[in-house]
Amino acid sequence: MSASPANPAQELPAEGAELLEVRNIAKRFGAVDVLKNISLNIASGEFLTLLGESGSGKTTLLRLIAGFEQPSSGEIWMGGARLDVLPPYKRRVNTVFQNYALFPHLSARDNVAYGLRVKNTPGREINGRVEEALRMVKMLDFAANRPSKLSGGQQQRIALARALVNRPQLLLLDEPLSALDANLRKQMQSELKSLQREIGITFLFVTHDQEEAMALSDRIALLRDGALEQVASPREIYAHPATAYTAQFIGQTNLLRGEIRGSIATCGALRWPLEGTDGPAMFSLRPEAIRICTDGKRQTNEVKFRATVRQQFYGGSSELLEVDCGNGQTLRVRVPARGPLTGEHDFVFSMAEAIRVQE
Amino acid sequence: MSANSTSRRAPLLALYAVFVFAFIYSPIVVLVLYSFNRDGVGGFPPRHFTLNWYTQLFADSSIWDSVLNSLMVAAGSVALSLTLGLLAALALDRADFPGKALFRRLVLLPLILPGIITGLSLLMFAVFAGVQLRLLTVFWGHGTALISVATTELFAGLQKLDRAQEEASLDLGATPWQTFWRITLPNLKLSLIAAALLIFTLSMDEIAVTFFLIGRDNTLPLEIWARLRLGITPEINAISTLIFAVSVALIVIWYRLRARSLGDRSQEFLEQLGETS
Known part of the structure; x- marks a missing residue:
């Protein structure tokens, strides 16, 4: 996907430059510290995985970045501007939800077109970009179907296309493959990885599956009880685990x-x-x-x-x-x-x- | 499976059910039969079939005026109570504010409040405010009394809504306002139609509140009641039969819609049950 020259704000930062910075983020729900003083940088074009057991806070961190939750303290910056003060619909961030959250009353095509329509994109541009996104996820043949008529894997592809068509600077993926069976999951992992390389969008991927994290990521951020245990490349984190927990959790x-x-x-x-x-x-x-x-x-x-x-x-x-x-x-x-x-x-x-x- | 074993074990239960249904429905059956009886309300069993009473009914302009009045009041009540009920349901579902428990009770109170109380208090208010009684006051009474029905139905609909869809909409760049119109409302469509049908039916045959607030113009139930004081006429049987038919049709539609709006989820629920057992 090439950035549209009509909209220079959509130019992606150079590969490897810092895109997102999480600064000392804490999140409390009532008396529970879900996230404790998290600091994390994500480089542009990077595939970073938040890995952790259920309840480790990985989904909460994702929701803070998407804007569905407000941090109790700390800041989030993206591309040199405060992100955490913006409502979700003003963030150049899109999410692939765990259960896809496709709109049941819209066809697959209209689901994908939704983000462009609400931003009053001209009709011709919408058609072209939706077509391109559907082709990218190999779903052109199913564009007219309602979500209820699609298989889990197909819904997954539409959810991906619906997010990517907006050309986000950062794509958040919340356990997107967990609902798929083992074979399909392996196949989608490989497609996700090549898609990410192809379009160069930064991926922040949440999973509890360490094998998935190892196979896909440039770097893994391992969360434990709301704190970062270790952040490193898969090879580094496997070869040199910093803690007993990391060593046991990964491999x-x-x-x-x-x-x-x-x-x-x-x-x-x-x-x-x-x-x-x-x-x-x-x-x-x-x-x-x-x-x-x-x-x-x-x-x-x-x-x-x-x-x-x-x-x-x-x-x-x-x-x-x-x-x-x-x-x-x-x-x-x-x-x-x-x-x-x-x-x-x-x-x-x-x-x-x-x-x-x-x- | 369980129904089978029940009927085998309790044949008396089936007999009992037949009696209960006969008790409930035979008066209605009699009413319908007599609307086609040439000898009017006298003479049992009915011997001669006729459509005369219906012909007479269709020529009776004061009945049709009252039908029109009832339709206007019902349509207005649907619009008023759905609008306010939706706002109340949204507040109950989404907002967190001090006094929410009290608010919930106040909104739902008219559900259990006797119509006489509602009617009387609205009448006293109308007199106090110097408002002349006419159809508008009836509409106002029905609309406010039925807000609680709308709120209950729509609140149930909102509770079933998948909030992740609204998050997805915001995530894709839609403002909260766009999200409401493009995602929330379309997903609430079946609940809205179901609530509208229910409110429409309730308003059409409402008597207690109407009785206090009516001016010169009669609604259909009040017109029927007024005529009954002069004795039961076969014409009344005919209009009642028509009302019965329309009500049954509306209830069937309402039930179907409700089943459909619950359909996907109950399917999921059943599947989950299957997995755990």
Whole structure:
């Protein structure tokens, strides 16, 4: 979608420039702190995901940006101007709602045209842009249908077209794929991602599905109980979780509780040299960071331990082992599929893979 | 399924139901039959079919004047009570203000207030204000008394409305005013029609309030009542039969609309029930 030269206000900021700034936002409902002092920047053209469990405040933050709720304190800025003081209909922000919220008394085409009509766009321009938006989501053939005559996936596409036709600077998506079945969801994820690349609109996407967040996002903002736990790219947040919560929420992990004393980290049967002040420490060790050591030798930067295989879960290309290092210390190990495994084995992992995390 | 087992278990219940319905409806059946009886209200059982009473009725201009009066009052009451009722329902549904509970009770009070009280108080007010009694006062009485009916119906409609649609409208750049006209009202259409039909019917056969506020012109129920004092005539049976037919038609339409406006949601509700059980 190219910006219309007739309306220079619609020019998008340069890729990568800061588009939205959330400054110290707090939101209270009665006695409940739903959001606590949130600060977050979103760059133009970015695909940022707000990830969190239900009740973590992610939808509230989205509604604050859309203008359906007022912050208890803090400010929201977009493109150098205060956003939180504007009513929803004056914000250059559009939303794809969780249950789509399509207008049941209007056809798919009229749903898409709605935003342009209420802004008194000339009829010819409306037709062209609606056509373009419907083509973009591959819904031209269903344009005459009422929403009740469309499948969930088709309604989803119309909801997307209805928002995008307004050429928002920022598109908010509130768990838009949660109502779809697994296969359709995967397909829509891929279409959403390529659509976002194609049109270059900034996406702020809300989901509770960490896999979805990992697959789609440029960056993930993980919310926990109304506070930001970590904001980073999917690779960074997976490889270097800052907290035990992040490590467990995103992917599988082994949380090792132990201590550092005299530059040695000790977690049960596992010991390795580590610089750090003495005291208790916690580490996240991904199951796939551990491998079976067949020749009994370890590299200098590796930690070796002996453990008994207790359980084996076959997963096609890989299998997950539950191994016992003695004293009831259990670790999960992901290895390439290799057939049934029992008894004692040597395992190794790289010291650098044991990521120190906050409680 | 459950209906089957009930009827099998309680044959007496079916018999009892027949008696109750006979008790309620046989007077109406008699009324309708006698409107076609050549021998008028005397002579049972009716022996000779005739349409004479209807011919007489159609030639009776004072009856038709009263019908016209009733129609005007009813149409006006629908307009007045729907407008004010919609505003009250919107306030009850959306606004938060001190004294809201009291406001709700005051708006809904006329529903349970006896017509005599409403009529008498409006009459006293009219006398106090020096307003001459005529059709306009009747319209005013019906309209205000029926606001509560409109409010209840429209409030129920608003409660069923998906608020996310209004948010979506605002989100797409529509002002609250545009949203009201383009999204809220169209979604409320069935509730509005249902309320209008109900109010129209209630106004058409209202007597108590009308009796206090009427001037020289009679409404249809009052015209019938006035004639009854001179004895029951077959002509009255004929007009009553017509009123009955129109009322049944309106009620059927109202019921259908209501079922349709509830349709989508009750379907969803049933599906949810199916999933949980």
